[in-house]
Amino acid sequence: MPKYVIERNLPGAGALSAAELQAVSQKSCAVLSDLGPAVQWQESYVxxxxxxxxxxxxxxxxxxxxxxxxxxxxxxxxQVRRVIDPTTAES
Structure with missing residues (x-):
C-alpha cells in the first residue's frame, strides 16, 4: 500500500502544548476510525x-x-517512492 508524507502548514506548531497536541492527535484518530482501516497514521514530525x-x-x-x-x-x-537509510550505502 502506498505511503505518503503530508506537509501541513500550521504556524506556531512547535509551540503547541502537550494538551493541544493530544487534542489534535485525538481528532485525527477519531476521523481515522470513521474512515476505516484503509488509512493508517504512522507518525508526525512537529x-x-x-x-x-x-x-x-x-x-x-x-x-x-x-x-x-x-x-x-x-x-x-x-507519495514516498523509496526509503533509504545509512544501510543503503552498504549495498
Missing amino acids: TDDKLYCVYIAPSETLIREHARLGGFPADRIS
Missing part, C-alpha cells in the same frame, strides 16, 4: 510552523478526505 505526517493509504484522495473531515491543512501530499 517543526516550528509545520507538521510532516506519514500515512499509509490506498490513495491520495483518502488522505485529502481525512484532512477535510478533521479540519486539518494538507498543503502538500507526496
